[in-house]
Amino acid sequence: MDVDARKLRILQAIVEDYILSNTPVGSRTLSKTCGLGVSSATIRNEMADLTEMGYLVQPHVSAGRVPSAKAYRLYVTQLRPRGMDEQEIERARKAFSGRVRDIESVISQGASAISDLTHYTALVLTPRQSDLKVRSLHLIPVASDRALLVIVTDSGVIRDTSIRVSSRLDASALYTIGQMLTHRMQGLTLRQVREMLYGYAANSDADARVLGGIADLAAQMEKQTESDRVMVGGAHNILYYPEYADVTTARAFMNALEDKSSLISLLRRTENGIGVMIGAETGIEAFRDCSVITAPYRVGRGHTGAIAIVGPTRMPYARMMDMMSMFSQELTGALSYKE
Amino acid sequence: MDVDARKLRILQAIVEDYILSNTPVGSRTLSKTCGLGVSSATIRNEMADLTEMGYLVQPHVSAGRVPSAKAYRLYVTQLRPRGMDEQEIERARKAFSGRVRDIESVISQGASAISDLTHYTALVLTPRQSDLKVRSLHLIPVASDRALLVIVTDSGVIRDTSIRVSSRLDASALYTIGQMLTHRMQGLTLRQVREMLYGYAANSDADARVLGGIADLAAQMEKQTESDRVMVGGAHNILYYPEYADVTTARAFMNALEDKSSLISLLRRTENGIGVMIGAETGIEAFRDCSVITAPYRVGRGHTGAIAIVGPTRMPYARMMDMMSMFSQELTGALSYKE
DNA sequence: GTTAGCACTCGCTCGCAATGAGTGCTAACA
DNA sequence: TGTTAGCACTCATTGCGAGCGAGTGCTAAC
Numbered sequence: 001m002d003v004d005a006r007k008l009r010i011l012q013a014i015v016e017d018y019i020l021s022n023t024p025v026g027s028r029t030l031s032k033t034c035g036l037g038v039s040s041a042t043i044r045n046e047m048a049d050l051t052e053m054g055y056l057v058q059p060h061v062s063a064g065r066v067p068s069a070k071a072y073r074l075y076v077t078q079l080r081p082r083g084m085d086e087q088e089i090e091r092a093r094k095a096f097s098g099r100v101r102d103i104e105s106v107i108s109q110g111a112s113a114i115s116d117l118t119h120y121t122a123l124v125l126t127p128r129q130s131d132l133k134v135r136s137l138h139l140i141p142v143a144s145d146r147a148l149l150v151i152v153t154d155s156g157v158i159r160d161t162s163i164r165v166s167s168r169l170d171a172s173a174l175y176t177i178g179q180m181l182t183h184r185m186q187g188l189t190l191r192q193v194r195e196m197l198y199g200y201a202a203n204s205d206a207d208a209r210v211l212g213g214i215a216d217l218a219a220q221m222e223k224q225t226e227s228d229r230v231m232v233g234g235a236h237n238i239l240y241y242p243e244y245a246d247v248t249t250a251r252a253f254m255n256a257l258e259d260k261s262s263l264i265s266l267l268r269r270t271e272n273g274i275g276v277m278i279g280a281e282t283g284i285e286a287f288r289d290c291s292v293i294t295a296p297y298r299v300g301r302g303h304t305g306a307i308a309i310v311g312p313t314r315m316p317y318a319r320m321m322d323m324m325s326m327f328s329q330e331l332t333g334a335l336s337y338k339e
Numbered sequence: 340m341d342v343d344a345r346k347l348r349i350l351q352a353i354v355e356d357y358i359l360s361n362t363p364v365g366s367r368t369l370s371k372t373c374g375l376g377v378s379s380a381t382i383r384n385e386m387a388d389l390t391e392m393g394y395l396v397q398p399h400v401s402a403g404r405v406p407s408a409k410a411y412r413l414y415v416t417q418l419r420p421r422g423m424d425e426q427e428i429e430r431a432r433k434a435f436s437g438r439v440r441d442i443e444s445v446i447s448q449g450a451s452a453i454s455d456l457t458h459y460t461a462l463v464l465t466p467r468q469s470d471l472k473v474r475s476l477h478l479i480p481v482a483s484d485r486a487l488l489v490i491v492t493d494s495g496v497i498r499d500t501s502i503r504v505s506s507r508l509d510a511s512a513l514y515t516i517g518q519m520l521t522h523r524m525q526g527l528t529l530r531q532v533r534e535m536l537y538g539y540a541a542n543s544d545a546d547a548r549v550l551g552g553i554a555d556l557a558a559q560m561e562k563q564t565e566s567d568r569v570m571v572g573g574a575h576n577i578l579y580y581p582e583y584a585d586v587t588t589a590r591a592f593m594n595a596l597e598d599k600s601s602l603i604s605l606l607r608r609t610e611n612g613i614g615v616m617i618g619a620e621t622g623i624e625a626f627r628d629c630s631v632i633t634a635p636y637r638v639g640r641g642h643t644g645a646i647a648i649v650g651p652t653r654m655p656y657a658r659m660m661d662m663m664s665m666f667s668q669e670l671t672g673a674l675s676y677k678e
Numbered sequence: 679g680t681t682a683g684c685a686c687t688c689g690c691t692c693g694c695a696a697t698g699a700g701t702g703c704t705a706a707c708a
Numbered sequence: 709t710g711t712t713a714g715c716a717c718t719c720a721t722t723g724c725g726a727g728c729g730a731g732t733g734c735t736a737a738c
Contacts, residue, residue: 026700041712044701062700062718136510138479142491150489152481160499171475175514235575236593245586247578254575365731378681383732401687401731 001049008078010034010046011055015067015075019314022242024064069279069313072291076276076317083318089326092117097330106331107231110307115234118323120311121257124231125267127305129153130191137181139165139174147174153190155299230263243289243312256286270294270306274321274328279313291315295324297331307331340388347417349373349385350394354406354414358653361581363403408618408652411630415615415656422657428665431456436669445670446570449646454573457662459650460596463570464606466644468492469530476520478504478513486513492529494638569602582628582651595625609633609645613660613667618652630654634663636670646670 003011013034017025027040027047034043047065050056055074056065067075084092099113100106107126114122132153140148145167150160165174185193235257244250257263262284269275275294277283282292287310294308307327309320342350352373356364366379366386373382386404389395394413395404406414423431438452439445446465453461471492479487486504504513524532574596583589596602601623608614614633616622621631626649633647646666648659 024700028700039712040700041714042710045711048702058701060719061702062698062720064700136480138477140477140489140491141475148489148491150479150487152479152487236590236596239586239590239593247584247586247589250586250589251575251578254578257575363731367731379731380681380683381679384680387733397732399688400733401689401729403731 001053003050003053003055003074006036007046007050008074009036010043011050011067011071012075012079014047014056014065015071018067019316022314024059024066026064029064069281072278072313072317073281076278080318083322089322092323093326093330096327097334100331101334106305106335107229110331111231111233113233114307114309114327115237118309118311118320119234119237119240120309120315120320121235121237122233123263123267123306123308123310124233125264125270125306125308126229126231127299127303129303130189130194132190132303134182134185134188134190134193137178137185139178139181141169141171141174151190151193155303230260230267232257232263238311241312241314243314252286253290256284266292267294267306267308270296270304270308272296274325276317276321289313291317293317293320293324295328297328297335299335305331340392342389342392342394342413345375346385346389347413348375349382350389350406350410351414351418353386353395353404354410357406358655361653363398363405365403368403408620411617411652411656412620415617419657422661428661431662432665432669435666436673439670440673445644445674446568449670450570450572452572453646453648453666454576457648457650457659458573458576458579459648459654459659460574460576461572462602462606462645462647462649463572464603464609464645464647465568465570466638466642468642469528469533471529471642473521473524473527473529473532476517476524478517478520480508480510480513490529490532494642569599569606571596571602577650580651580653582653591625592629595623605631606633606645606647609635609643609647611635613664615656615660628652630656632656632659632663634667636667636674638674644670 010030013030014025017030017033027043030047031038031040031043036043047056050071051058051065055068055071057068058065095117096113099109106124110124111122114124132155135152135154138150138152140150142148142162145164147163147165147169148160149163169177185196188196235254238244238253239250244253266277266282266284269277273295275292277292277294279288279291282288282290289312290310291313292308292310293315294306296304296306298304307324309324311320349369352369353364356369356372366382369386370377370379370382375382386395389410390397390404394407394410396407397404434456435452438448445463449463450461453463471494474491474493477489477491479489481487481501484503484506485501486508487499488502489499508516524535527535574593577583577592578589583592605616605621605623608616612634614631616631616633618627618630621627621629628651629649630652631647631649632654633645635643635645637643646663648663650659
């Protein structure tokens with residue numbers, strides 16, 4: 001038995017009805033809304049077939065049908081119903097670009113901007129930074145025994161860390177040391193710089209005596225650069241969906257958002273275009289009834305991060321995919337400095 | 340009718356029982372637990388008095404009593420039952436100081452550290468920074484037409500912003516400009532610096548031609564420094580309290596957390612020591628059944644921020660006040676650089 | 679002032695019947 | 709062979725009333 005055109009049409013009508021209503025769809029209403037001009041009995045026959053094929057589920061025998069994950073999958077891959085019109089997109093684009101301008105605001109604002117505009121929970125993955133190449137290093141005096149170390153990389157991305165320094169060093173001495181460090185480390189990756197710092201700390205040569213707390217610094221760099229970082233925004237949006245009216249369910253969802261490492265591995269799977277993971281495809285138990293829409297963004301050349309929204313599988317996919325696609329473009333545009 | 344010692348003792352027992360059980364407290368259980376050695380009938384008489392005086396509320400006539408906000412207020416101000424012992428405090432202190440080291444981590448980590456350790460929702464108010472005095476300014480080349488402006492203030496607090504600059508300027512030119520700016524602006528407040536930048540942008544004198552996007556920068560500084568900023572952490576903790584098992588209530592709570600300006604005015608009321616606001620005292624409708632415990636922290640000299648936790652009025656006040664007091668000390672310690 | 683006793687209140691739970699939306703099946707129809 | 713009307717059947721949901729029990733207020737005795 002295959003899914004012919006009529007079955008597809010019925011399935012589409014069911015999915016779209018369910019997305020709006022969140023109640024099982026019955027054959028009678030369907031015969032009126034799907035526009036095929038056939039009676040409810042015919043629809044019933046088709047629905048029985050679709051149920052047998054695993055596209056539909058009935059909560060209980062005398063209820064209507066609910067689309068399964070398989071149905072959403074078919075819906076997303078085979079059908080491309082109305083997304084957002086130009087006006088809507090443009091309005092959202094403006095709202096978004098007003099809030100996210102540079103890499104810092106992506107990290108601090110990105111997730112909440114996306115969640116505000118989509119009304120879903122948003123995730124932002126910052127790209128792993130240990131492969132970035134160092135362009136220059138700078139030491140800026142902050143207090144008598146503290147300096148700010150600023151690392152500029154080839155993507156314009158900046159890592160800054162406050163470190164302890166010998167109190168004998170004044171501003172110009174620190175500037176000179178910065179120049180020296182730049183000279184020595186230019187072109188190396190952040191990972192190599194880190195290894196070098198570990199080396200200094202261990203060997204305690206001239207530079208190690210000048211800079212205190214180098215091991216600390218290297219460790220902190222490792223933490224900040226080696227693992228991707230993920231930001232969550234708008235977690236409370238989930239409370240607006242009746243699927244999560246039960247506190248236990250909502251709690252499980254929120255807890256899943258706390259487990260950063262699983263979110264990171266979820267977002268690492270982001271590929272070039274817009275990605276959609278439905279239900280179990282997410283690989284996260286608490287997201288069994290959720291869908292995740294992912295999109296990549298580029299920082300500088302080649303280093304990619306990812307954004308995502310998470311919400312009930314009952315989601316206006318086309319609209320949200322349009323949204324995410326737009327965010328992806330906007331971010332990449334905002335973050336690519338001209339060289 | 341006044342609150343004599345026995346009434347106080349009974350009230351205390353009710354509050355503490357209710358904090359643990361979250362169920363109305365009856366006279367029978369109370370006669371056993373309060374340790375007065377009187378019968379339930381006697382307790383009932385006293386409870387009737389306390390109800391009349393507004394310290395107790397009965398949800399319905401055949402239920403036990405529930406402490407009112409007035410009761411919690413009396414409990415907090417007059418009674419000081421067991422807080423945390425030294426060991427507990429010490430363990431929490433370690434966990435906290437491991438996560439919050441400098442002003443940046445207070446902003447990014449503070450709220451979630453506090454919420455993790457208390458299991459309540461945490462708020463962190465960063466101090467207004469426009470009164471800080473500038474110590475030095477630095478320009479660091481990031482890309483051909485971008486530089487990082489770092490402002491070091493007398494509290495060691497750093498404001499950094501990415502700005503557009505003329506592409507004709509190389510690293511050493513930017514360094515020189517930084518020195519010049521430092522020379523000119525040292526000792527001024529951030530507010531004065533901002534005004535000066537606005538002036539440059541308007542008059543378009545020599546320096547304005549050198550630096551592009553000055554007005555942008557000034558506006559951004561204004562936004563970042565003029566208004567206090569507030570961070571929220573662990574909002575989902577509220578879902579663990581049965582008082583918020585209803586999604587509508589939880590949603591109202593979460594929405595209140597989105598209204599930053601009312602949170603700011605809540606936290607601005609923080610005074611020198613640990614503050615406790617109970618129910619309507621918070622002035623926020625959604626926090627009518629919540630209590631807020633606030634504590635100040637100092638950054639450098641004199642500039643104060645505030646931390647707070649928000650949770651159901653049924654809260655182990657003494658323990659939480661101990662906690663907040665410790666956080667306050669730790670933060671102030673971690674953020675006061677030696678001069 | 680304290681306590682035992684007792685009638686009373688009222689939220690909560692459980693079982694039961696009525697309701698109604700929706701199904702599957704069958705037989706007739708085009 | 710596909711479509712449709714008709715009909716018996718299922719089952720979640722709702723409303724209702726009885727029974728339960730925790731807890732109270734009051735009264736009378738200590």
